[in-house]
Amino acid sequence: LVAPGARAEDEGLDDEALILAVQGGDRRVASALYDRLIRVVDHTVYRVFGRREADHDDLVQMVFEQIIVTLSRRSYARACNLRTWASSIASHVAFNALRSRRRERKVLDRDAPPESENYAARGDAEREAAVRSQLSLVRATLVEMKPQYAETVFLHDVLGHELAEIALMMRVSVAAAQSRLVRGRKDLHRRLAVALPGGQGER
Amino acid sequence: MSRHDSHPEPLLRQLAEQALPSHSGDQSPERRERFVRGMKDAVGRAFERGERKRRYRQVIFGVAAAAAIGLLGFGLAREGLEPSAPDAVAGIESVSGTVVLTQNGAGRVVGTGERALHHGDALQTAAGARARLRTSKAEVNLGEATELRLSQPNAAEERISLRRGRIDVAVDKTRFERRSVVVETPDAEVVVRGTVFDVRVEPSSSATVTHVHVTQGSVWVLARGVQVALLSAGQSWSSGGATSATPAPAPTPEEPPPAATAEPARSKAAPVRPQPSPGKPGTLAEENRLFSAAVEARNRGEAARAAELFGELLATYPQSPLREVAQVERFRALSSAGQTTRAAAEARRYLAEHADGVARREARALALDAE
Numbered sequence: 084l085v086a087p088g089a090r091a092e093d094e095g096l097d098d099e100a101l102i103l104a105v106q107g108g109d110r111r112v113a114s115a116l117y118d119r120l121i122r123v124v125d126h127t128v129y130r131v132f133g134r135r136e137a138d139h140d141d142l143v144q145m146v147f148e149q150i151i152v153t154l155s156r157r158s159y160a161r162a163c164n165l166r167t168w169a170s171s172i173a174s175h176v177a178f179n180a181l182r183s184r185r186r187e188r189k190v191l192d193r194d195a196p197p198e199s200e201n202y203a204a205r206g207d208a209e210r211e212a213a214v215r216s217q218l219s220l221v222r223a224t225l226v227e228m229k230p231q232y233a234e235t236v237f238l239h240d241v242l243g244h245e246l247a248e249i250a251l252m253m254r255v256s257v258a259a260a261q262s263r264l265v266r267g268r269k270d271l272h273r274r275l276a277v278a279l280p281g282g283q284g285e286r
Numbered sequence: 287m288s289r290h291d292s293h294p295e296p297l298l299r300q301l302a303e304q305a306l307p308s309h310s311g312d313q314s315p316e317r318r319e320r321f322v323r324g325m326k327d328a329v330g331r332a333f334e335r336g337e338r339k340r341r342y343r344q345v346i347f348g349v350a351a352a353a354a355i356g357l358l359g360f361g362l363a364r365e366g367l368e369p370s371a372p373d374a375v376a377g378i379e380s381v382s383g384t385v386v387l388t389q390n391g392a393g394r395v396v397g398t399g400e401r402a403l404h405h406g407d408a409l410q411t412a413a414g415a416r417a418r419l420r421t422s423k424a425e426v427n428l429g430e431a432t433e434l435r436l437s438q439p440n441a442a443e444e445r446i447s448l449r450r451g452r453i454d455v456a457v458d459k460t461r462f463e464r465r466s467v468v469v470e471t472p473d474a475e476v477v478v479r480g481t482v483f484d485v486r487v488e489p490s491s492s493a494t495v496t497h498v499h500v501t502q503g504s505v506w507v508l509a510r511g512v513q514v515a516l517l518s519a520g521q522s523w524s525s526g527g528a529t530s531a532t533p534a535p536a537p538t539p540e541e542p543p544p545a546a547t548a549e550p551a552r553s554k555a556a557p558v559r560p561q562p563s564p565g566k567p568g569t570l571a572e573e574n575r576l577f578s579a580a581v582e583a584r585n586r587g588e589a590a591r592a593a594e595l596f597g598e599l600l601a602t603y604p605q606s607p608l609r610e611v612a613q614v615e616r617f618r619a620l621s622s623a624g625q626t627t628r629a630a631a632e633a634r635r636y637l638a639e640h641a642d643g644v645a646r647r648e649a650r651a652l653a654l655d656a657e
Contacts, residue, residue: 105332106336108329108336108337113322113323113325117318117321117325121318126306129306130304130306133301133304140321143321148324148328151325155329155332155333155336156332214300217297218301221297222301240295240301241298242302243302271298272294275294
């Protein structure tokens with residue numbers, strides 16, 4: 084299906100051909116799959132953590148392994164775009180990793196950005212610090228929520244997926260996806276009202 | 287921070303609009319090569335796992351299919367190829383020496399391990415050989431040079447026909463309480479519900495001689511369908527008469543056998559002659575004929591016919607020595623035929639005549655059940 088090392092040809096494969104190659108155990112498809120999905124996986128993991136973690140590449144590798152296993156088991160329903168589905172897998176893996184770190188009480192110790200991080204846009208240092216602090220709190224709050232609520236809110240409000248796509252990715256009805264989104268937002272609001280400075284009196 | 291600030295939408299929007307890092311470093315060929323290598327391994331591993339699972343499923347499916355085919359074949363063999371194979375009536379628990387099992391006219395030497403015996407099967411032990419059987423109610427030990435045949439048991443009895451040799455029988459009275467064990471010899475029938483005894487059949491100049499010895503409990507001995515002895519523990523009886531080691535008590539009307547059974551004994555040397563009916567002398571042969579016909583009907587499972595014949599015997603020969611036995615058999619037969627009201631009436635009649643009769647408990651239960 085895939086000529087060895089032929090990147091141009093790899094890019095010509097459609098989703099269906101890639102999936103069939105993975106299911107057939109064709110190892111040559113790995114490069115095509117990488118090129119197709121690396122960008123969306125990288126970005127999704129980055130958005131969940133808010134920065135490039137030291138083990139970012141390990142997480143990306145985990146996402147790709149999960150993608151390959153799911154494709155091999157024929158668990159991917161093919162109802163949505165491969166990239167869209169990959170972002171769902173990536174956010175799921177990243178949130179799990181973040182939860183694991185929260186449990187280990189390490190997440191707060193990692194708040195300082197790595198020196199190598201290179202932002203496309205930097206503003207005023209003080210404003211930047213305030214924004215970073217708030218966003219860190221949002222991520223920490225998402226991690227504490229029920230996974231399906233948090234992931235639905237993240238997929239919809241942060242990654243910008245449609246409810247119909249989320250429903251396909253999470254294998255629920257659109258109504259259920261909408262319910263998760265509404266409940267997730269409400270839960271996030273309630274938690275932020277408590278967690279943000281001056282929010283105690285709002286309960 | 288204001289209440290408005292805790293609303294998640296603006297914060298989530300900021301999260302969505304957060305600038306992403308440039309990917310100049312991420313797109314290095316080394317990084318790509320590293321990921322692709324790992325992904326190739328993952329594709330290979332996933333494929334092998336899938337193949338293993340597929341093979342496993344195939345094996346499981348194959349085993350399940352083979353088992354299903356085997357079961358189907360077994361069922362067909364039972365239903366189709368051996369449609370007349372009856373249920374086992376006994377099992378061979380152990381053998382020593384040469385023991386020959388004859389089934390459907392074909393004999394074969396029995397090996398070790400239990401083997402099912404069916405209606406009509408015959409077992410022969412050679413000189414020095416032994417065998418132990420278990421029926422639903424009795425344990426039967428065959429001595430050497432012994433030959434017996436088994437019959438299908440019914441609700442009233444299980445029958446062992448001893449042609450020659452010796453068997454030691456231990457009957458468990460707690461099992462199938464209403465069923466008797468009958469050891470039939472050429473000369474007599476030994477009827478029992480729970481005891482330990484032995485029966486020997488020895489050749490004599492005229493035909494055979496049957497010896498019965500009781501170790502525990504008591505047994506009824508019948509000849510020609512008529513009770514000839516009631517033996518208690520330690521007592522013996524012989525169809526040769528003079529050879530009896532312990533005198534058997536004379537049969538009395540108050541002590542009928544628990545199950546009047548079967549066809550008349552074939553011996554011409556029975557030492558105890560049935561007493562003629564006091565009311566109608568010279569009718570004994572007819573009484574025996576009626577009784578035997580009734581027992582045969584019962585053994586064929588024709589309960590209503592058996593009840594009718596027993597009733598005819600009781601009505602025609604009210605003073606018959608077989609009266610009590612016939613009464614017992616009649617209420618049993620009526621009960622088996624589903625005529626519970628008539629069975630209860632017959633049981634009450636029996637109790638009125640034989641308040642201490644051996645079948646009094648059974649008769650009371652039947653009378654009470656019907657009320």
